[in-house]
Amino acid sequence: MSNNGSPLRAQMPTQGWKQFLAARTRMLAAYDLARDLENNKLVKTRHGRVAEAEFRKWLSEFLPKRYAVASGYIISPGISSSEHMVHYDVIIYDQLESPVLWVEENPDSSGQGKSLAIPVEYVHAVFEVKSAFNKKSSKEAVEQLSKLKPLLARLDPPNSRSELHLPANFFCATVFFELRKEHEKDFAAMDELVEATMLRGFYGGIILRADTLDKYYSGKIYFRNENIDTGPNNSSSLSFWTTSKCLKYKDDAYFSLLLTFWEQHFSEFAFDIIALLKRTYHPNALSSLYCMGSTAMENGSCVETRCADPEAVKMYQKETAAILSAKGFVGFEPSDL
Template sequence: MKSERFPLKVQIPSQGWKQFLSSKNKMLQAYDIAKEQNSSKRVKTEHGRIAEAEFRKWLSEFLPKRYAVTSGFIISSGIPTSEFMVHYDVIIYDQLESPVLWIENNPDSSDQGKSLAIPVEYVRGVIEIKATFNKRSVRKAVDQLSKLKPLLARVEPNNQPVKLYLPSDFFCATVFFELREVDDMDFDAIDTLLEASVLRGFYGGSILRVNKLDRYYSGKISPVIENCDIRWKNKALSYYAASRSKKISDTVYYRMILQHSETHFSEFAFDILSILKGTYHPNVLSSLYCIGTTQWDQGSAVDTRYQNEEEFMKFKEETALHLRNLGFEGC
C-alpha cells in the first residue's frame, strides 16, 4: 500500500471482488460434478442435494458466527402435533440465543447431513434451493415457502412471553444454481415466482449461473413496486425480464424483475447480512465490499453485453420505462 494514499477513497472495483466470486465457482463446480455423476441415473436428484449442502456450507462460512445455517424444521407451539412437520432447505437462526430442540442425522453423518429443529422465535430466514430456474422448479420453491404462511400470519409484541410466529424481521428467498439455455424463454418461471410476493419478508432470489453469459455473471430477482401496469415484452430470461403485474390497488402494482450482472452475487450476500442486521433497504447498495466487474477492471463502466447499438438503445428505453414506473416520472 502506498503511504501517500491518504485519505482513502472508495475504489471501484473494490479489492478482492474476483476472490469473493471464487466461492460461488466452488459451489458450481461441486454441483457440476454431481450432475455429471448423476447423468446416467434414472432419477436425477443427487445434484440438487449437493447444491443445498454447498450453499449451506458457503453461507455458514460467510455469515457472522452469531448466525447458524442448517436444514431442518421450524417448531411452533401453535402448530398441532398432528400436522406434518415441514422440512426447509436453509434455515438461518440466532445460535447465541436459540436452543436446538433435536437433531436428525442423514446416513452420511456429516454436519451438512443434519436437520435441526429450531424454535420459531429464533429463526431469521428461510431460503429454498433449486438446481435450475424454470417454471417447474420455481413452482416447487414457491409451494415450499408458502408453507410458512401460518407462521407469518401475525407479528407479535417483543414482550410477549410465548412466541408462536416468525419474528417481524424474518425474511425468505430463493436460490437457483443455473439458468440453462433450454429454459431461456420460460417466462412462466418469473410469473410463478411473483406468487411468493404475498409472503411477509419475501426478498426475491438469486441465480448463481446463467449459462449463456460469462462465468462471473449472476442473476438477481427482485420485487419492485410500480404505479401503473405496463406490459413488458420479454426477449429472454438471460437478457432482462419482468413478470406480469400484480395489482395491489389502483396506483400500486407489484412485479418481479430479473437482471444480470457480475456484481449480483456479492450484492445478494451482503443483502442477506444487511437484512439480518436490520439495515437493509431495497434501493440502496448494502455494501461496497467485493463489488466489481470485468469492464471496471478494464477501465470502463459499460457492460459489453450492450455494446450492440440496437440492444443498448433498447436497454436504455427499458431502463427509462422502469424508472417511470417507480415514480420518477409520470406514466
C-alpha cells in the first residue's frame, strides 16, 4: 500500500504498454506491404504516401477530439496570392474553433488524406514524414519544414484582429519509418537534421524502427540546448546512440540533437505530442506514465539488455566519458561509468 493509504502506486512497466505498440506495428505493416508491392517498379513512391497516410490515421485516432489531423495548406493573410502555397504532410489543428477554408477532394484518399486549407492561427503542429532515415531524407525534411519560416518570424500581439503567424504553442517534428541497415553509419543524417533546431518550436522526432534491433525498439530524436560545443558522437552506430554536431545559437547557447533507441520511445513520443498541445511539455521529464514499459522491465530489470554485450558496455563507457570530458568534467574514466 502506498504512503497515502491508496492500494495503488505508480507501476513500471505500466498496464497496456505492448497493446499501445500495436498501432506502431500496424503502421509498419502497411508500409512494408506498400514496399513489397512496388519492388519491381523503377520509381518507388507509394510506400512514402502510405507512410504519411498511416501516420495521419494513427494520430487522428490517438489525439483528443479537439484536434483534427489532415494534410494540406496553412493559410495566412500575410502571404500574397501570387506566392506558391506549400503543402504539408501532417497538420494538427483545432477543429472546434477553426474553419476549413477549402477542401481538395481526392477520390482515392481517406478523410485524413484530403488536402485542407487551415487558417494559420488554428494550426498547432506540422509533421514531416519520411520513409527512411538518412542524409538525403533528413535534408529534405529540413528543407520542407524551413518553408514555415515566414509563418514563424514573430508572434502576433495578443487579441490581434489580423493574425498572420503561427501561434506561440506551435511545434514541428519529423517522422521516419525506418533506419535501414545500410544507413546505420550515415551519421551525416544527424548533422543535416540539426539544422531544423533553428526553427521556432522544433521538437525533434521519431524513427519507428531499426532493421538490426528487436521489434519494439523505436528511435527518439531529442532537441538539446547546450552551453558549450560538445561536438558530435558518431563512432558507433545510429542504432546505438548518436549526437549531432552543435549549432551556435548565441553566446553560450548551442543546439544539437541526440538519437537513442528504446522500446518505450514510441509511447514517449505519443504523449509528448499531447503535452506539447496542452503546453505542459518538459524536455527532461516523462510527459505521461501511460503505456511505459520494456521487455527488460517485464523481466524485472531496468537495465538495457542490448548493452549486456561487454564490448558494447565498454563502448558506451568510453563515449560517455569523452562527452563528459568535452563538457569540462574531469576525473572520469570509462571504468567509473
